[in-house]
Amino acid sequence: AKKVTPPIKKKWGGSKKEKYTPKDMKNAIDAIRELKRKKEKVKISIRKIASENNIPTQTLRDTLGRPNGPDGYPSFGRFNKDKKLLTLSEEEMIVNWVIDCQSRAHPVTPRMIKKALKFLMDKEKDCRDNHTINSKHRAWLNGFLLRYRHRIRIRAVGDVTVSRLNVSKQEISQWFEDVRGTLNDKKVFEVLKDPRRVFNIGETNFQMGDKTNKVLAAKGTKHVYEELPADYKVSMTVCAMLSPAGLMPPPLLIYPRETVPKSIRNGIRMDEFFYILGHSVSGYITFEILYEYIMNHFVKFLQDNEIELPVIVFSDWHETQCNYYLAAEMNKIGIHLIGLPPDATHIMQPLDVSCFKPLKVKYKEEADDFRHDNGLKSITLVNFSRVLMPAFNTAMTEENMKSGFRKSGIYPWNADAVDYSRCRAAVKQSEIPE
Numbered sequence: 001a002k003k004v005t006p007p008i009k010k011k012w013g014g015s016k017k018e019k020y021t022p023k024d025m026k027n028a029i030d031a032i033r034e035l036k037r038k039k040e041k042v043k044i045s046i047r048k049i050a051s052e053n054n055i056p057t058q059t060l061r062d063t064l065g066r067p068n069g070p071d072g073y074p075s076f077g078r079f080n081k082d083k084k085l086l087t088l089s090e091e092e093m094i095v096n097w098v099i100d101c102q103s104r105a106h107p108v109t110p111r112m113i114k115k116a117l118k119f120l121m122d123k124e125k126d127c128r129d130n131h132t133i134n135s136k137h138r139a140w141l142n143g144f145l146l147r148y149r150h151r152i153r154i155r156a157v158g159d160v161t162v163s164r165l166n167v168s169k170q171e172i173s174q175w176f177e178d179v180r181g182t183l184n185d186k187k188v189f190e191v192l193k194d195p196r197r198v199f200n201i202g203e204t205n206f207q208m209g210d211k212t213n214k215v216l217a218a219k220g221t222k223h224v225y226e227e228l229p230a231d232y233k234v235s236m237t238v239c240a241m242l243s244p245a246g247l248m249p250p251p252l253l254i255y256p257r258e259t260v261p262k263s264i265r266n267g268i269r270m271d272e273f274f275y276i277l278g279h280s281v282s283g284y285i286t287f288e289i290l291y292e293y294i295m296n297h298f299v300k301f302l303q304d305n306e307i308e309l310p311v312i313v314f315s316d317w318h319e320t321q322c323n324y325y326l327a328a329e330m331n332k333i334g335i336h337l338i339g340l341p342p343d344a345t346h347i348m349q350p351l352d353v354s355c356f357k358p359l360k361v362k363y364k365e366e367a368d369d370f371r372h373d374n375g376l377k378s379i380t381l382v383n384f385s386r387v388l389m390p391a392f393n394t395a396m397t398e399e400n401m402k403s404g405f406r407k408s409g410i411y412p413w414n415a416d417a418v419d420y421s422r423c424r425a426a427v428k429q430s431e432i433p434e
Helices: 022-037 046-052 057-064 088-103 110-122 135-147 169-185 189-193 262-267 287-304 324-333 350-374 384-395 398-408
Strands: 198-207 235-242 252-255 276-279 311-315 335-339
Touching: 022 046, 022 057, 022 088, 046 057, 088 110, 088 135, 110 135, 169 189, 169 335, 189 311, 198 350, 198 398, 235 287, 235 350, 235 384, 252 287, 252 384, 276 287, 287 324, 287 335, 324 335, 350 384, 350 398
Parallel strands: 198 311, 252 276, 311 335
Antiparallel strands: 198 235, 235 252
């Protein structure tokens, strides 16, 4: 006879695992206690009350079997070995404190929450010094984050300066109006409707010796070292231009030398990867370098691609870009330079919004592969371009270019497309979702 495999029964309540909140559990316990207090005989159905509050039945039974804590309710949750170090009201106070600190751009770390726990536990003893956090407090923190996962999360933090925090939506909206008026006065506003004639220029920095974060090592090793060259802090500046049509002139690589030595020139493969070579004593972009790049190489790029003049170039307010002589010379040949709002490039510059970050990530991967494949300790000025350009060509995709211009509101021209939630960290408490 053919053997029939019995169907696997799904455990009741498995789909409701970890979906209930402390409030749900409190409501369920209150409902059971209310039924017990009634004089008439009423059959108490724990299964029904658990289902109404989205709690697994066995979890509710286990919770009812525990002793009550300081707040009059038994401990519950995956991490209940801490026996409810704080009451629900005290935990709510910590949650509100976390959200308030976030609204003032001073986010709370897990270690700060542990210190708050110690303070609340020892406030009667007035012991407010920094106590050692033991395993019991770590278990409480895990349970705390689980209980209030519907309100707070551990997130990566982004660094931002005070000046960028103070940029407001009104200032950015006013910039859109001012630029519209300026371009209408010059009778070139219609240029913004052609993606081939709109560009963004910006620069970023790369260090030769990028420190590795985490590696594999033998178990029990106390210290793991990575050898770095003496000049690992030497940096290179890369200037890039792009358009929402996916067009991209060759990037400008600026070497930190007064003159580029023959040893570096001989190691550069410009026939394999097309880019422009520049140099300055500091390694940063200067007016002279930018002038040569725009007037010679960018103009030639426009001619080779049969791009009609005038064109519009958006840039930040770096001293090299806002040079009067450079702007005047560019206007003469039909290149109009428009400065982005000060301290707002993190949300208004297409290169910063969607291109430079994936470029840095890809460069790190290419650098690691290049060092291991060639047995090198670090990237040098000689082989920097051989590492950068493959990463550059991979990261600077047409999709990333279009996304950067769209999120910046430059193309299509739309002030409402800007992500104003990143504009100011000092938002009102009421604007933070519960």
